[in-house]
Amino acid sequence: MDTFDIAIVGGGPAGLSAALVLGRARRRVVVIDAGTPRNAPAAHMQGFLSRDGTPPGELIHAAREEVARYGVELVDDRVEDVSDGFTLRLASGRTVQAAHVLLATGATDELPAIEGARERWGRDFLHCPYCHGWEVRDQAIGVIGSVEHAHLLRQWSDDVILFPHTTPVPDAGGLEVVEGTIERLVVQDDRLRGVQLSDGRIVARDALFIRPAVRAHADGPATALGCDLLESGLVRVDPEGRTSVPGVWAAGNATNPRAQVITAAGEGSAVAIAINTALVANPPVPA
Numbered sequence: 001m002d003t004f005d006i007a008i009v010g011g012g013p014a015g016l017s018a019a020l021v022l023g024r025a026r027r028r029v030v031v032i033d034a035g036t037p038r039n040a041p042a043a044h045m046q047g048f049l050s051r052d053g054t055p056p057g058e059l060i061h062a063a064r065e066e067v068a069r070y071g072v073e074l075v076d077d078r079v080e081d082v083s084d085g086f087t088l089r090l091a092s093g094r095t096v097q098a099a100h101v102l103l104a105t106g107a108t109d110e111l112p113a114i115e116g117a118r119e120r121w122g123r124d125f126l127h128c129p130y131c132h133g134w135e136v137r138d139q140a141i142g143v144i145g146s147v148e149h150a151h152l153l154r155q156w157s158d159d160v161i162l163f164p165h166t167t168p169v170p171d172a173g174g175l176e177v178v179e180g181t182i183e184r185l186v187v188q189d190d191r192l193r194g195v196q197l198s199d200g201r202i203v204a205r206d207a208l209f210i211r212p213a214v215r216a217h218a219d220g221p222a223t224a225l226g227c228d229l230l231e232s233g234l235v236r237v238d239p240e241g242r243t244s245v246p247g248v249w250a251a252g253n254a255t256n257p258r259a260q261v262i263t264a265a266g267e268g269s270a271v272a273i274a275i276n277t278a279l280v281a282n283p284p285v286p287a
């Protein structure tokens, strides 16, 4: 069995940033990544200083090259199970041993059951105005469900309609509200043109926003390890990124759904320093 100081589960911005710091700290590091980053549907990654507009895959490619220079082992696989100690069992059947585990497994957005929602996600069906607001500025915007989100979107466009969809019609504080359940997204020439309500009405819109529920990938390692989870399945951590299980840490969207790419990378870097400090205090027993 291969033995490492740290096994990082998840090779997105959080996991790879931690790997860079730990590799440079001369730790034996493995990153196991299933290759399903949260922002995969988006063509561009916005708001990352010096990399604004870079395709998300390009950032990951560059990051993997950087960490590999420091001897970090990159494994394209899925961690299926982790047991005490820690032994990680991968989907391929390989097992890996590590003194510390960092969960950087990210999260998934739960989309509503609206026809076309999945196909347009990250394109013109969006969640984060800080990621995509600039790109749809001054356009006809719809917001599903959240009055607060609709008011926020007014920062980018004066033409914002709130669709309560399946939620009670709220006091929208001056916003235009269109009642009715949205049945499908109307798409033409590979662009969102509007939404169709269940009574057949079509309301023209260029972009649609929602604040989706975010679920961590908690079905895997965090649950197996018995880490305390929040109701949403996100991993509960202390300010340094420690979970409730000694030796297990978490960073990025696995614990903080609001973390953008630069924030997730920053959290990965900070938790890596905390892990290295813990390893200096309690060095791993050589295999």
Ligand SMILES: Cc1cc2nc3c(=O)[nH]c(=O)nc-3n(C[C@H](O)[C@H](O)[C@H](O)COP(=O)(O)OP(=O)(O)OC[C@H]3O[C@@H](n4cnc5c(N)ncnc54)[C@H](O)[C@@H]3O)c2cc1C
Binding pocket: 009, 010, 011, 012, 013, 014, 015, 032, 033, 034, 035, 036, 037, 038, 039, 040, 041, 042, 044, 045, 046, 047, 048, 077, 078, 079, 080, 104, 105, 106, 107, 109, 121, 122, 123, 128, 131, 132, 217, 220, 221, 251, 252, 253, 254, 259, 260, 261, 262, 264
């Ligand atoms: C549509 C969309 C567009 C976005 N656009 C932007 C933007 O423009 N700018 C911005 O800053 N942010 C954007 N974001 C947010 C961005 O996706 C997150 O900030 C970022 O992905 C968080 O990084 P992470 O490392 O925590 O998780 P992720 O990037 O999701 O990486 C987690 C990795 O862990 C892997 N994994 C999970 N479970 C396992 C397992 N059991 N074994 C092995 N590997 C596992 C996954 O396959 C994945 O590769 C966007 C999000 C969405 C949904």
